[in-house]
Amino acid sequence: MTDLVLKGKAIKLWDNISTDDIIPGRFAHLRSNLPELAKHVLEDTTPEFASRVRDMSLHAGGEAILVAGKNLGLGSSREHAPLVIKMSGVGAILAKSAARIFFRNAINQGLPVLLCDTDKIGDGDELEINLTGGTIANLTSGITLSCSKMPPIMSAILKEGGLIPYIQKHKGFVITR
């Protein structure tokens, strides 16, 4: 089996990005219109985020990779938060740590979240993420980072592209030890 590898460029953000930063409650009226909702991703704190992601996925020959600090996605259970990040064109998320519900929601949406020491990644760095092996090669600095392992059930959900395709395939949860 060949390893699943994702190449792209880092957009470096910071610690404690809340779900209200990602998509504030005041846009709840757009939650049934996801393309419209996605236009507002991170707009209060990082208004240039959506256009940077768009430029990267159009011109850089790789994916935009959101690189955050600790406790990414704290706050609300709104699955719209990882969903609008994914819809904006982000291919993967790297963080030092991610809030529990956000982490599970992102995986359920088929958006990879890998936990590693993101201090070793700078804005604009070229990255090569080995999703199978859980390692990140920072091609800009030459450093290789290893990621903490997620429970096998989450890897299985991610491998299927999210919880819904996983459930369609397995008709329930399968625990592997």
Place this chain on the structure above:
Amino acid sequence: MGKTLAEKILSLKSHGEAKAGDVVIADVDLAFVQDTTGPLTIRQFKESGFEALAKPQQTIIFLDHAAPSPAQQLSNDHILLRRFAEETGCRIYEVGEGICHQLVAENFANPGDIIVGADSHTVTAGALGAFATGMGSSDVAVALALGKTWFRVPESFLIELSGVFPRGVYAKDLILYLIGQIGADGTNYKALEFGGKALAKMTMSQRLTIANMVVEAGAKVGLFPGDKITRDFLREYGRGDKYKPLSPDAGANYERVIPVNLDWLEPMLSLPHAVDNVRPVAPVKGIKIQQAFIGTCTNGRLEDLAVAAEILKGKKRHLGTRLLIAPASRQVLIRAIEKGYIQSLIEAGATILPPGCAACLGLHQGVLGDGEVCLSTANRNFKGRMGNPEAMIYLASPATAAASAIKGEITDPRDIM
């Protein structure tokens, strides 16, 4: 070896031996959504190819976040949710009935239950000894259909409480203090369990306030034992038969034990824009506030309104400070009217909002203006939370909010009690 409360409940509900770190599939006793997470849940449910609910009578839709709806899109979401309830036979609580977490506490949560809700403050029901946790729409959609979900069994911290709350200090001050100590991610993926001698005198209302905010320290669940206070609460709400005693085993393995003596607590405040940015009120007092908001799943219960009414009775809100009050449920509102609290609050200049989430999440009923400061009894003060990223939100107890509404500035409630 002994089990923590979390391990005990997850063992029972997964029909096996659940130890911290294990992944288990557990039966879900109650699953719910609210009006801002429900539409995506329905979409995921249908996309999975599901048609029927595993347990229609234990599935609930709450219309509380945008209630009554302030926008046509949200009104249409309400139509979608009502239609789903008709199609599947699940329960629905309409606009004006109250906040999901309060209604779950009043009507559904029992010791040892597993409750999942598409709302992060689902943890509130941990006050009744239920393993209650927030999840996203996809996870809840699958739980609705299968009646099961998967959990990683969390490690637990034990918060050992002694002493009694001094005058002017409440459950809100305790949980703010704890979040300040633990940090916003200090118990990420973990359970917070509460024990100690002080529980014997801690009312269900206080326990609900504490359990509600454990997610602000990252916790998956905040569990209280099932004891006499749990039993009395269940009896009061007509389901005394659902009571069962629940306590951790002797020798349960806690990752950390944090003792807190309530005697030494003082009124606390969470400063913008992070819940764990906690200080005592005293050194911060004097900051002018344009809005005071008393309500939410954290502090919109009868005891909270009683405290506020007692402080505000015969007094007036400051002319420069709007005072908004939102009872957590219809039941709370009716009792607050019977007790005369609502009369006192209105006479003091309060605006009474309908039972529901009201101003908490920035959708309606008290959106802040540029540069405005709000003192709120809610659970979050993130930038943009109350509808405006240019506004500042401080979190405190109902007593601090009431005292501050009178003075028009952040005020230590002990200064006027």
